[in-house]
Amino acid sequence: MIKFQNVSKIYNSDICALDNISLEIKEKEFVSIVGRCGAGKTTLLKLLLAEEKPNSGQVFFQDNDVQKIKSRHLPELRRRVGVIFQDYKLLSSRNVYENVAYVMEVMGASNEEIKRDVPQVLEIVGLTEKRENFPVQLSGGEKQRVAIARALIHRPQLIIADEPTGNLDPYHTQDIIKLLEKINELGTTVILATHYKEIVNGLKKRVVTLEQGRIIRDEEKGRFIL
Amino acid sequence: MPIIISLKRIFNTGWKSFSQNIGLSVATVFVLVLIISLASSLFIIKDATQFVISDLQEKVDVSVYFKEDCPEENILVIKEKVEAISEVKRVEYVSREEALESFQQRHQDDEVLMSSLDELGTNPFLASLNIKSWQASQYASVVNFLENNGFEGQIAKIDYFQKKPVIEKIFSISSQINITGLILGLIFSIIALLIVFNHVRLAILNSKEEIEIQRLVGASNWFIRGPFIVQGIIAGIFAVFISVLIFGLGIFFLSPKIGEIVPGFILFEYFASNFFMILLIQLLVGIGLGVISSSIAIRKYLKV
Ligand SMILES: Nc1ncnc2c1ncn2[C@@H]1O[C@H](COP(=O)(O)OP(=O)(O)OP(=O)(O)O)[C@@H](O)[C@H]1O
Numbered sequence: 336m337i338k339f340q341n342v343s344k345i346y347n348s349d350i351c352a353l354d355n356i357s358l359e360i361k362e363k364e365f366v367s368i369v370g371r372c373g374a375g376k377t378t379l380l381k382l383l384l385a386e387e388k389p390n391s392g393q394v395f396f397q398d399n400d401v402q403k404i405k406s407r408h409l410p411e412l413r414r415r416v417g418v419i420f421q422d423y424k425l426l427s428s429r430n431v432y433e434n435v436a437y438v439m440e441v442m443g444a445s446n447e448e449i450k451r452d453v454p455q456v457l458e459i460v461g462l463t464e465k466r467e468n469f470p471v472q473l474s475g476g477e478k479q480r481v482a483i484a485r486a487l488i489h490r491p492q493l494i495i496a497d498e499p500t501g502n503l504d505p506y507h508t509q510d511i512i513k514l515l516e517k518i519n520e521l522g523t524t525v526i527l528a529t530h531y532k533e534i535v536n537g538l539k540k541r542v543v544t545l546e547q548g549r550i551i552r553d554e555e556k557g558r559f560i561l
Numbered sequence: 562m563p564i565i566i567s568l569k570r571i572f573n574t575g576w577k578s579f580s581q582n583i584g585l586s587v588a589t590v591f592v593l594v595l596i597i598s599l600a601s602s603l604f605i606i607k608d609a610t611q612f613v614i615s616d617l618q619e620k621v622d623v624s625v626y627f628k629e630d631c632p633e634e635n636i637l638v639i640k641e642k643v644e645a646i647s648e649v650k651r652v653e654y655v656s657r658e659e660a661l662e663s664f665q666q667r668h669q670d671d672e673v674l675m676s677s678l679d680e681l682g683t684n685p686f687l688a689s690l691n692i693k694s695w696q697a698s699q700y701a702s703v704v705n706f707l708e709n710n711g712f713e714g715q716i717a718k719i720d721y722f723q724k725k726p727v728i729e730k731i732f733s734i735s736s737q738i739n740i741t742g743l744i745l746g747l748i749f750s751i752i753a754l755l756i757v758f759n760h761v762r763l764a765i766l767n768s769k770e771e772i773e774i775q776r777l778v779g780a781s782n783w784f785i786r787g788p789f790i791v792q793g794i795i796a797g798i799f800a801v802f803i804s805v806l807i808f809g810l811g812i813f814f815l816s817p818k819i820g821e822i823v824p825g826f827i828l829f830e831y832f833a834s835n836f837f838m839i840l841l842i843q844l845l846v847g848i849g850l851g852v853i854s855s856s857i858a859i860r861k862y863l864k865v
């Protein structure tokens with residue numbers, strides 16, 4: 336489903352964020368990408384969404400070379416992916432409900448579908464009471480849960496979760512990880528980037544370890560070892 | 562169906578942003594009102610000067626006076642020949658009697674003149690052809706034609722030479738006015754465009770982050786651009802509405818004054834009869850500027 340081929344990314348001509356990465360992820364896999372701060376996890380995911388361009392190498396998503404997709408057609412790729420951004424990326428002029436509904440609006444869902452699905456997903460992430468709040472009126476953890484709701488709402492084929500629990504208490508963290516596992520069981524591919532040892536070790540799934548832009552370990556049923 | 566839903570959403574979002582950012586929207590409308598008023602003023606001034614110029618040009622002609630003993634048939638033959646010249650716009654024959662009558666009518670109240678005319682006993686006026694050409698430069702060739710085709714013997718005088726400086730002045734002024742108008746119009750348009758573009762660019766700058774997020778969650782360019790364009794259209798419509806109001810009122814009160822400066826040009830009537838043309842120009846300027854400037858300003862944020 337996803338293939339990185341000898342991908343390197345250099346920022347500002349001197350910061351080497353990714354160094355010759357090759358990686359393949361199959362349909363329905365649950366892959367954790369771990370590594371220290373600045374190891375290049377987020378950069379890897381940005382390349383997949385064509386938010387950044389690699390300096391060399393190719394990234395394939397469902398057999399399409401991501402860099403070759405025309406700007407006009409990028410939305411089609413992005414609609415197949417649900418992303419929980421590390422920095423949430425919520426629309427500040429829209430409230431919680433509208434932020435989640437926006438993804439469905441973008442896809443041309445009917446008003447009935449939106450009215451049916453959005454409250455359900457808000458219920459799942461426990462934000463029903465905050466539905467009228469704007470992002471500035473939310474705590475970090477709440478914003479993170481809005482981002483999670485938005486990534487799930489349109490039932491994407493791939494969920495990219497970049498540090499989805501960074502701002503959550505242990506109780507919510509467990510909930511979200513369980514949710515991701517369940518979504519994965521139902522057939523959605525999940526990529527989880529994190530530096531939380533306990534989460535990764537509890538999952539007992541494939542772990543890819545990054546260090547200074549290189550893959551130093553890639554194991555099925557892996558553990559967080561640094 | 563999805564297209565209709567999307568259009569509806571685009572419109573709703575546009576309207577919502579317009580009414581939520583009321584300060585910004587008012588500023589946009591204000592800028593557009595200024596520009597629309599400028600464009601409409603230029604349009605009206607252009608027509609007013611055109612009116613003055615053609616009025617002046619209408620007054621310019623060359624008269625050919627024929628000798629007292631020249632029979633009317635000969636004059637009419639000459640008239641036909643002159644009419645056949647392509648440079649000639651119109652030829653009018655004034656007989657001796659008509660000349661006398663119109664003189665008498667013009668100076669009815671001038672007793673001294675009237676009594677001296679009576680004393681004279683005969684009609685002192687000559688029959689004439691009043692010739693109008695399309696352009697000032699063409700009079701020379703018309704006069705040339707008259708002087709060199711065997712008519713000289715019957716012609717008493719041609720008043721071209723004494724009128725020549727005036728004629729040429731009028732025409733050079735009118736072409737100068739046209740050129741000045743064109744240049745001024747161009748400069749104003751460029752300034753106007755710069756103002757609007759800069760304003761819209763600043764307005765959209767605030768939305769940079771939002772636009773990039775929208776792209777990242779899969780919104781198409783049209784879905785992102787649409788609401789901005791809708792806002793541009795709404796601002797344009799409001800601006801036109803206000804401009805029409807301002808112009809209608811302003812012109813209603815100014816009309817008498819303008820009538821003094823440009824006799825015969827009744828501004829209010831002009832406004833009323835050209836209302837739809839003016840409205841069209843205003844709508845084009847208002848909505849066009851709103852749409853074009855927002856599309857251009859947003860382009861660079863859609864690259865993500
Ligand atoms: N836009 C950018 N411009 C310049 N350098 C960047 C940019 N984004 C990331 N970097 C650099 O690239 C390297 C990898 O960053 P990246 O965000 O991928 O790390 P990460 O593994 O996600 O870290 P974290 O766990 O803190 O989220 C870092 O050294 C970072 O400073």
Ligand SMILES: [Mg+2]
Nearest residue numbers: 376377421497
């Ligand atoms: Mg990161």
